[in-house]
Amino acid sequence: MPVYKNETLNTWYCKFYYKDWQGNRKQKKKEGFKTQREAKAFEREFLHKEEGSCDMAFGSLVELYIDDCKSRLKPTTLSNKEYVLKHKVTPFFKDMPINTITPTTVRKWQNELLAHESDFSPTYLKTINNQLSAIFNYAMKYYRLPSNPARDCGSMGKKNAESMQFWTTEEYNKFIEIVNDKPISKVVFPLLFWTGIRSGELLALTLNDFDFENRILSINKNYARLEGKDLTLEPKTPKSKRLINIPPFLCDLVNEYVTMLYDYQPNERLFNVTKFYLRHEMNRGCEKSGVKKIRIHDLRHSHASLLIELGFSPLLISERLGHENIETTLQTYSHLYPNKQSEVADKLQNLAVLKTY
Known part of the structure; x- marks a missing residue:
C-alpha cells in the first residue's frame, strides 16, 4: 500500500484503486495526513470498509450502519440514535x-x-x-x-x-387551576390528562382532527422539532393512528380556544408551541400549586391509572392509548392492579357460598 509525500506542504497522501458495491473499479485519493503511518491506516481502513470485512474498525461500522438507517428511520429517531x-x-x-x-x-x-x-x-x-x-x-x-x-x-x-409517577384527579385539579390563566395551557393540559395522548400527538393536532358532532378526536400524526425546524411525522407505531372518544367539556374547551385565534386555518397546527412550553408550564403549575412534579409523559400514565381505577379493561385502555399490543399495556401498568386479585377471590367466594346454599 504505497503512500506519497507532498513536499510542498510537508504532508502525506494516499491514492489507490478499489471496487465499489457494484463491482466498478474506482480510484480514491485522500490528502492532508501529517504522517506516513496515518495515510496507510486510512487506506487500510477504507478498504476493509468497502470489502465489508470484519477487520474494519467499529467506528467505520457505525458509519455504515447510520447511512443504512437514514432512509428507514424518522429524523427524530435517527437523531436520538446518532x-x-x-x-x-x-x-x-x-x-x-x-x-x-x-x-x-x-x-x-x-x-x-x-x-x-x-x-x-x-x-x-x-x-x-x-x-x-x-x-x-x-x-x-x-x-x-x-x-x-x-x-x-x-x-x-x-x-x-x-416507579411510575402519576396524578390523581385531585392533584390534576389543583394544577389546572394555576395554569388556566393562559389560553393554550387551559386547553392542552386537559387534553393530555383526559385523553392520554402523547405530547407529540397533541402538538400535531389541527381543527380538522376534531369531530365535534360525534365527539371524536383523530390521532394521525406526530409533531417534533429538530435542529430548529418543525416536523410533522407519521405516528410512533401503526396502532398509534386511532380515534378517541372525548367528553363534551373537552369539545367546548377546544371550540372556545379556536374562537380566540386570529386568521386560523383548520389544517394548521392548533397549538403553535413546543414541548419546551409544556415543560415550562408544568414546572410553573407544580411550583405554585404544590402538586408533586411529574413529566409531561406522566400525564399519559395518569390517564391510564384513572381508567384502571374506573374498572375499564386492559384491551380498551390499550386501544385508547395507541399501544402496539395489549402486552405493552399489561407490562406497563400491571402494578396498578394489585387490589384486583383480592376482588377476584371475594367474588369466587361469594359464588361458591351461593352454590352451596
Missing part, C-alpha cells in the same frame, strides 16, 4: 476491529457506564446497550460477523422504570 452512539458507545469501541470485540470487552464498557458519575437511569442504560447490540446484529447480517458479543455478554439496565 447521539447515543456518538457520546455513549463509539468513544469506547471506535478503533477496535469489530472481530476483536468480545463479551469481556462489552462487559468492561458496561461497567464504565454503570459507574459513571452521571448515574444513568436503568432505563437509559438499557437503551444504550440496545444500540450497541443493534450495531452488532447489523454486522452479523451484512458483514459476516460470527456472533453478537453484546448479546452474549448480557444486557444491563431495565426496560421499565421501577
Whole structure:
C-alpha cells in the first residue's frame, strides 16, 4: 500500500484503486495526513470498509450502519440514535476491529457506564446497550460477523422504570387551576390528562382532527422539532393512528380556544408551541400549586391509572392509548392492579357460598 509525500506542504497522501458495491473499479485519493503511518491506516481502513470485512474498525461500522438507517428511520429517531452512539458507545469501541470485540470487552464498557458519575437511569442504560447490540446484529447480517458479543455478554439496565409517577384527579385539579390563566395551557393540559395522548400527538393536532358532532378526536400524526425546524411525522407505531372518544367539556374547551385565534386555518397546527412550553408550564403549575412534579409523559400514565381505577379493561385502555399490543399495556401498568386479585377471590367466594346454599 504505497503512500506519497507532498513536499510542498510537508504532508502525506494516499491514492489507490478499489471496487465499489457494484463491482466498478474506482480510484480514491485522500490528502492532508501529517504522517506516513496515518495515510496507510486510512487506506487500510477504507478498504476493509468497502470489502465489508470484519477487520474494519467499529467506528467505520457505525458509519455504515447510520447511512443504512437514514432512509428507514424518522429524523427524530435517527437523531436520538446518532447521539447515543456518538457520546455513549463509539468513544469506547471506535478503533477496535469489530472481530476483536468480545463479551469481556462489552462487559468492561458496561461497567464504565454503570459507574459513571452521571448515574444513568436503568432505563437509559438499557437503551444504550440496545444500540450497541443493534450495531452488532447489523454486522452479523451484512458483514459476516460470527456472533453478537453484546448479546452474549448480557444486557444491563431495565426496560421499565421501577416507579411510575402519576396524578390523581385531585392533584390534576389543583394544577389546572394555576395554569388556566393562559389560553393554550387551559386547553392542552386537559387534553393530555383526559385523553392520554402523547405530547407529540397533541402538538400535531389541527381543527380538522376534531369531530365535534360525534365527539371524536383523530390521532394521525406526530409533531417534533429538530435542529430548529418543525416536523410533522407519521405516528410512533401503526396502532398509534386511532380515534378517541372525548367528553363534551373537552369539545367546548377546544371550540372556545379556536374562537380566540386570529386568521386560523383548520389544517394548521392548533397549538403553535413546543414541548419546551409544556415543560415550562408544568414546572410553573407544580411550583405554585404544590402538586408533586411529574413529566409531561406522566400525564399519559395518569390517564391510564384513572381508567384502571374506573374498572375499564386492559384491551380498551390499550386501544385508547395507541399501544402496539395489549402486552405493552399489561407490562406497563400491571402494578396498578394489585387490589384486583383480592376482588377476584371475594367474588369466587361469594359464588361458591351461593352454590352451596
